Amino acid sequence: MSGFQLPRRSWKSIGWIALIAVATARAEDWPQFRGPDGGGISATPAPTTWSVDTGTNIAWSREIPGLGHASPIIWKDRVYLTTAVRAGARPEVKIGVYGDGDSADDNVVHQWRLLCLDRATGVIRWDRLGHEAAPREKRHTKASHCNSTPATDGQRVVAIFGSEGLFCFDMEGTAQWKKDLGNMDVRPWNATDLQWSFASSPLLRDDVVYVQCDVLSGAFVAALDARTGQERWRTPRREVPNWCTPALASVAGKVQLVVNGWKELAGYDVADGRQLWTLSGGGDIPVPAPLVAGHLAVFTSAHGKYRPLRALNLVEAKGDLTASSLEVTNAALPWCHPRLGSYMQTPIAVGGTVWSCDWMGVLSCVDLLTGRIHYSERLGSGGQAFTASGIAAGKRLYFASENGDVYVVDQSQTFAPVATNRLGGLCLATPAAVEGTLYFRTTEKLIACGRRRVDSSAP
Secondary structure: OEOOOOOOOOOOOOOHHHHHHHHHOOOOOEOOOOOHHHOOEEOOOOOOOOOOOOOOOEEEEEEOOOEOOOOOEEEOOEEEEEEEEEOOOOOOOOOOOOOOOOEOOOOOOEEEEEEEEEOOOOOEEEEEEEEEEOOOOOOEOOOOOOOOOOEEOOOEEEEEOHHHOEEEEEOOOOEEEEEOOOOOOOOOOOOOOOOOOOOOOOEEEOOEEEEEEOOOOOOEEEEEEOOOOOEEEEEEOOOOOOOOOOEEEEEOOEEEEEEOOOOOEEEEEOOOOOEEEEEOOOOOOOOOOOEEEOOEEEEEOOOOOOOOEEEEEOOOOOEEOOOOOOOEOOOOOOEEEOOOOOOOOOOEEEOOEEEEEOOOOEEEEEEOOOOOEEEEEEOOOOOOOOOOOOEEEOOEEEEEOOOOEEEEEEOOOOOOEEEEEEOOOOOOOOOEEEOOEEEEEOOOEEEEEOOOOOOOOOO
16 A cells, blocks of 8 residues: 555554653653653753853853764763863864765874763763774764764663774773774765764663664674673674664564664564564665654655655564555555655654654654654754754753754644754754753753753862
């Protein structure tokens, strides 16, 4: 069957609404890329307006050494952040909408560092050196040498420092182990003279670290013991280089690792790495992570002929799901919009509605179950690029442009802009949100937008 209509079947048994409600009601930590379960959702309302110039609704602002696009993660009263520091001036980042994919020429010795900040004050509690070397791969002019967001389970912090490897620290920053994952050679599949640097973030759950390493040669997904770094399993992938972070989904009582891609979107059994289903097609330079909402997973990608935004029913997903065209729908693929997808941003779903913001700031709102389009509207006046993924706090959505303008939108099926706020710096990192405070990383600072609880004047 074709079009955007769901198959005629009962969705009550899936229970995705209940699962979303449970996810949004969990404790307010932000332990990985896009927070709990990768959903990008905090249940607590946060400020809709602030001013970095006057300090209105700014809890604190702290300069961060080096350059990194890794997002902040939060556990209890601490914020953890990774960065890559070199001698001399801070590296430059070329922002905006442009077609060239040049590599930056700055492969001098860098220090990859793990920082711990006090969540209330922004004071840097400690700053640990994780690795020091010249990067093995060059970065894109818009990227950094530290793009991957770390993850924590409250016992340890794991971080991928690109080709330098996977590193594990305890909660005080003491190194526990490191794993060489090989040369993370990530570049466009059809322009192999370029190098763009690694960006997939690790997942950490139940003493297991999951990684997606879709590189130019020898792509794979793997699970490692978080206590020792020893591999539990590794599954090769037939995939082009990409920058996608995986997700975990619970389906019929079993957990699977869900990954985005171009040739091989897929699900893997977390017990042994066995591939459960596969799907090909879409944009040929995938970046966004899968968005898991109960038993549905929303995928998007862009570049080349297609930029789809589509849903997959994980209950029905078995074997090769690839159809003759993206327009074909069935029980496993309930809806697809071939030209509504995003190049950089991962979508967000709240209460049965999905919002997806594309590279140039066009925000599309669709029904999670049916794919029905509620609206597609531009944030701002145009001319800006958007790399950071949007997040939700309370009843608001927050989308940061590369220029550092943050657009606040109501969680409504009609387009309802609320405010626009400036960060005063370039922003390519997805923010975090915990207990009413938003944490934005610019290329120079970490800014906490929320109520000031104590004096934050300490250096």
